[in-house]
Amino acid sequence: MPRVAAIDCGTNSIRLLVAELTHRHDGTVDLRDLHREMRIVRLGQGVDATGKLAPEALERTRAALADYTIAARRKGVERVRMVATSATRDASNREDFFAMTRKVLGVEAEIISGDEEARLSFTGAVGEQDPDDGPFLVVDVGGGSTELVLGDWDGQRASVTSARSVDIGCVRITERALKSDPPTAGEIAAAREFATEVLAEAFDVVDVAKAKTWIGVAGTITTLSAVAQHLPEYDSDRTHLSRLSTEDIHRVADELLGVDHAARAANPVIHPGRVDVIGGGALIVRVLSEQLAERGGPADLVVSEHDILDGIALSLA
Numbered sequence: 001m002p003r004v005a006a007i008d009c010g011t012n013s014i015r016l017l018v019a020e021l022t023h024r025h026d027g028t029v030d031l032r033d034l035h036r037e038m039r040i041v042r043l044g045q046g047v048d049a050t051g052k053l054a055p056e057a058l059e060r061t062r063a064a065l066a067d068y069t070i071a072a073r074r075k076g077v078e079r080v081r082m083v084a085t086s087a088t089r090d091a092s093n094r095e096d097f098f099a100m101t102r103k104v105l106g107v108e109a110e111i112i113s114g115d116e117e118a119r120l121s122f123t124g125a126v127g128e129q130d131p132d133d134g135p136f137l138v139v140d141v142g143g144g145s146t147e148l149v150l151g152d153w154d155g156q157r158a159s160v161t162s163a164r165s166v167d168i169g170c171v172r173i174t175e176r177a178l179k180s181d182p183p184t185a186g187e188i189a190a191a192r193e194f195a196t197e198v199l200a201e202a203f204d205v206v207d208v209a210k211a212k213t214w215i216g217v218a219g220t221i222t223t224l225s226a227v228a229q230h231l232p233e234y235d236s237d238r239t240h241l242s243r244l245s246t247e248d249i250h251r252v253a254d255e256l257l258g259v260d261h262a263a264r265a266a267n268p269v270i271h272p273g274r275v276d277v278i279g280g281g282a283l284i285v286r287v288l289s290e291q292l293a294e295r296g297g298p299a300d301l302v303v304s305e306h307d308i309l310d311g312i313a314l315s316l317a
Helices: 055-074 086-090 094-105 114-125 170-177 185-203 219-228 246-257 261-265 278-294 308-315
Strands: 003-009 013-023 029-040 079-084 136-141 146-153 158-166 213-217 301-304
Touching (some): 079 094, 114 158, 136 219, 170 185, 170 278, 185 278
Parallel strands (some): 136 213
Antiparallel strands (some): 013 029
16 A cells, blocks of 8 residues: 655645555545645745746745655655646746756656646546546636546546636636725736636636536635635635535625625635635635526536545546
């Protein structure tokens, strides 16, 4: 039973999963969590405007990665895979990032394509689903990009039918359009227009009308679930496999966009590193919900704590 470490370095956060893999006789693989951890490092700080990774963002990422390296060694990890997504794909000084990760982690970080990111997220998200509830639409709203993936799950293997990654996420939309605190009505309208326009590129590729179940993964969507449930503190057991109705999504988005930074910071389920961008993330999810309704897709959103990290770990089997 090999132990593996999966590291996902996105625009807003860097996350670690240490897991034990068990190979079954039928060729499938079971994944058992040993350790999960997330840090908000905002690697994509200012990338949309400057095209470069900020030195302070690289340092925050280095410090988190150094701690993750120690944790992986203590757990007896044999294989490591680190993937980097939207922020590093867009940065002109991405080689500074690669040099840092080689030095700290001892392996090469990979910049994966948006389609590969989508495939890994899908694989991680559908493993606990009833195959009869498919086809599945998996949506990952990140800091700099959003992925839509359509596919099936037969109880053993996932198969992707279509996928598209587009350049919109909670950090990108906040830095570009939601500058006031709280955002003005005009800013919100402009952000909705921007989100609708960019997401249309994904809907042109992914036929959401074929989906029976809509699954949302990653920190923006799991946080929206915790806010919707009025949890006294963030609890992944309560958010995992919870459901958000269309009404829930609209209500939470309006709530988060309608209050200032201090009010959002006072909510115990919102991680401090997400406080300034969660409104933008909620707006993207609301636009997704509206577009799914217009295009004949599923209504309720199933929230999953399992995502690209699980897909990365399984790729090491």
